[in-house]
Amino acid sequence: MLQRIGDALKGQKWLAYLVLGALALVFAAWGAYGIVNLNFGGSDYAAEANGAKISLEEAHNRWLRQQTQWQQRLGGMEIPPDLRKRFQDQMLEGMIGEALIDERTQSLGYRVSTEALREAVQQEPAFQIGGQFSPEAAKGALAQAGISLADYERDLRTQARRAQLEGGIRASEFLTPAERARLAELEGQEREVRYLVLPAERFKSAAGVDDAAGQAYYKAHQAEYMTPESAHLEYAQLSLAALEAQVTASDADLRAAYEKAKGRLEVPEKRHARHVLITGKDDAAALAQAQKVLAEAKAGKDFGELAKQYSQDPGSAHNGGDLGWAERSAFVAPFADALFGMKVGEIKGPVKTQFGYHIIRLDEIQAGKSKSFEEARSDLEAQLKRDRATDRFGEIQERLQTKASEPGADLKALAQEFDLQAGEMPTFVKGAGAPPLGLAPPLQELIFADPPLAVGRLGGPVLLGDDRLAIVKVLEHRKARPKPLAEVRESIVAALTQSRATALALAAAKAARQKLEGGAS
Numbered sequence: 001m002l003q004r005i006g007d008a009l010k011g012q013k014w015l016a017y018l019v020l021g022a023l024a025l026v027f028a029a030w031g032a033y034g035i036v037n038l039n040f041g042g043s044d045y046a047a048e049a050n051g052a053k054i055s056l057e058e059a060h061n062r063w064l065r066q067q068t069q070w071q072q073r074l075g076g077m078e079i080p081p082d083l084r085k086r087f088q089d090q091m092l093e094g095m096i097g098e099a100l101i102d103e104r105t106q107s108l109g110y111r112v113s114t115e116a117l118r119e120a121v122q123q124e125p126a127f128q129i130g131g132q133f134s135p136e137a138a139k140g141a142l143a144q145a146g147i148s149l150a151d152y153e154r155d156l157r158t159q160a161r162r163a164q165l166e167g168g169i170r171a172s173e174f175l176t177p178a179e180r181a182r183l184a185e186l187e188g189q190e191r192e193v194r195y196l197v198l199p200a201e202r203f204k205s206a207a208g209v210d211d212a213a214g215q216a217y218y219k220a221h222q223a224e225y226m227t228p229e230s231a232h233l234e235y236a237q238l239s240l241a242a243l244e245a246q247v248t249a250s251d252a253d254l255r256a257a258y259e260k261a262k263g264r265l266e267v268p269e270k271r272h273a274r275h276v277l278i279t280g281k282d283d284a285a286a287l288a289q290a291q292k293v294l295a296e297a298k299a300g301k302d303f304g305e306l307a308k309q310y311s312q313d314p315g316s317a318h319n320g321g322d323l324g325w326a327e328r329s330a331f332v333a334p335f336a337d338a339l340f341g342m343k344v345g346e347i348k349g350p351v352k353t354q355f356g357y358h359i360i361r362l363d364e365i366q367a368g369k370s371k372s373f374e375e376a377r378s379d380l381e382a383q384l385k386r387d388r389a390t391d392r393f394g395e396i397q398e399r400l401q402t403k404a405s406e407p408g409a410d411l412k413a414l415a416q417e418f419d420l421q422a423g424e425m426p427t428f429v430k431g432a433g434a435p436p437l438g439l440a441p442p443l444q445e446l447i448f449a450d451p452p453l454a455v456g457r458l459g460g461p462v463l464l465g466d467d468r469l470a471i472v473k474v475l476e477h478r479k480a481r482p483k484p485l486a487e488v489r490e491s492i493v494a495a496l497t498q499s500r501a502t503a504l505a506l507a508a509a510k511a512a513r514q515k516l517e518g519g520a521s
Contacts, residue, residue: 047096054095060502061151066091101162117157129441137431137441198509200501207500209493217492218485225488229430231447232476235437236415236422238396240467243389249381257380258373265376268328269368273339274303274321276349277313279356290350290357297347303361312356325366335360397469400461404471409458411473420471430480440464443472452477 046059070087121127127138142152218225258265276293280286293310297303304320311317328336335358338351342362349359396418403409403417415422425434430448433439442462446453453459453474460471 047092047099054092054099056506059092059095062091062095063088098158102158116160117153120156120160121153126439129445134431134441134444137439137444139431141439196509196512198505198512200498200505203501203504203508204497206504207497209496209500213496214489214492215485217496218488222482225483225492227478227481227483228432229448229480230478231428231430231452231474232478233425233428233447234411234422234473234475235425235470236411236420236472237437237464237468237470238393238418238420240386240389240393242421243392244385247385247388247392249384249388253384254377254380255373257384258376261376261380262370265371267369267371269340270325270327270366271339271362272325272364272366273323274307274361274363275313275316275323275335276303276307276311276321276359277317277356278310278350278359279312286357287350290359294347294349294359297359297361303347306359321361325364393467393469397461397463400469400471404458404460411458411471414471424475437464437470440470443470447472447474 046056047054066087067084070083121138122133124138126141127133129137276290276297278286278290278293280289289310293306297306304322307317307319307321311321313321316322328340330336331339332353332355334351334353338348338358339360339362342348342360344362344365347359347361350357351360352358400414400418403414412422414420423436425437428434428437428443428447430444433444437443440462442464443460446459446462453472455474455477458471458473461469462471463469
């Protein structure tokens with residue numbers, strides 16, 4: 001859910017190069033927990049891209065989040081210095097790419113309304129309990145990902161603008177020769193960047209924290225050091241996957257299913273073709289060019305070379321217009337009608353579509369056929385087991401609905417009767433949940449309702465998605481309360497020390513910048 005929004009353009013490196021101009025990255029100084037820029041201007045920022053500045057605060061906060069995520073992946077270990085340097089470089093490079101794209105979307109006037117943003121946030125499934133948006137669920141999910149609600153909303157707005165830009169570019173379906181040349185030029189360029197590293201670690205010894213400062217920080221930030229509301233539960237759950245593992249399907253069952261499904265087991269005809277796409281604002285000129293290419297192709301000129309020379313389809317021109325194997329549904333109707341009416345070796349055109357004029361050559365045909373029983377067996381078995389398990393799942397749900405509401409219903413007895421996975425969960429947290437049930441919004445709504453599910457009472461069954469259900473019994477309710485200072489003292493000292501060390505590193509970086517501006521090297 002909360003995979004960082006920047007990943008939306010992963011694998012789309014060409015997009016940033018296509019739409020944006022050159023990048024200017026000025027001197028930057030990195031701390032182990034902070035980033036300081038040494039630039040030529042009066043303002044402090046980590047990097048500049050086409051006039052769009054990445055602030056020190058943005059870079060600092062991004063690094064803190066990513067550092068936490070990487071440490072979790074490393075099992076709580078400190079990140080080795082060489083890896084830290086690599087992660088920091090990758091992070092800043094990613095932020096630069098994001099800034100370039102954001103600058104372009106804003107210059108083109110792409111906007112996302114507050115209403116649309118609010119609707120997108122409220123429709124996020126992980127932020128809902130019982131199908132309704134829950135601020136508690138949103139805070140819990142974002143806390144697990146290390147993101148504030150404000151950051152999430154800002155990133156969501158940015159993602160929407162980028163999607164508008166990407167969609168506009170993709171809708172054009174092709175690059176002009178000039179754009180392709182520019183893309184090739186940009187991809188081959190290298191930039192030399194100089195930066196100064198001032199690790200905040202160097203300043204920690206000068207950033208001492210006494211008891212008074214720690215107590216003051218604790219009082220001022222007590223809301224950050226709360227033990228959330230929670231419950232101690234007994235639970236029993238049933239999964240569709242567990243039922244599927246118990247289901248068997250005989251050979252006779254599978255053959256009967258095969259006979260019923262024959263109509264759905266047709267493998268459609270596929271064709272292997274090449275094409276040349278001619279497009280342009282002047283329709284008459286494009287048609288004339290397409291007719292010229294058609295004449296050359298029919299005269300025996302190598303079709304692949306014609307595609308490389310004339311085609312304006314960036315996806316196939318470099319490969320001689322090769323479209324690979326595809327079925328009819330892969331193409332727009334005019335193209336599909338022409339292609340699937342041709343004979344092997346035939347050249348046809350110009351065929352007009354919304355993309356331009358096409359000259360098509362059919363190379364091979366792979367006839368459609370029905371899957372044999374053996375070819376379809378594994379798919380049929382999986383589907384049959386799924387169907388039977390789904391039926392059994394529904395039956396158990398209905399019976400549990402009745403039995404769990406009976407006076408004196410016992411969770412452990414029901415778990416044994418219906419072969420449910422039973423267990424105890426000492427701390428099921430409001431807004432966060434706990435393994436193995438996870439966040440479980442429907443359970444959140446049941447357990448922490450107003451009034452909450454009574455201690456000792458059986459609740460459920462509750463559906464956790466389409467393939468899991470659970471029944472629960474509350475053993476104890478716990479209200480939210482502040483954590484004792486002694487319990488959080490270490491983290492407070494670490495936070496204050498880091499904050500002060502970062503401030504000292506920033507001051508040192510500013511002094512270094514002044515020296516550089518004065519001519520020092």
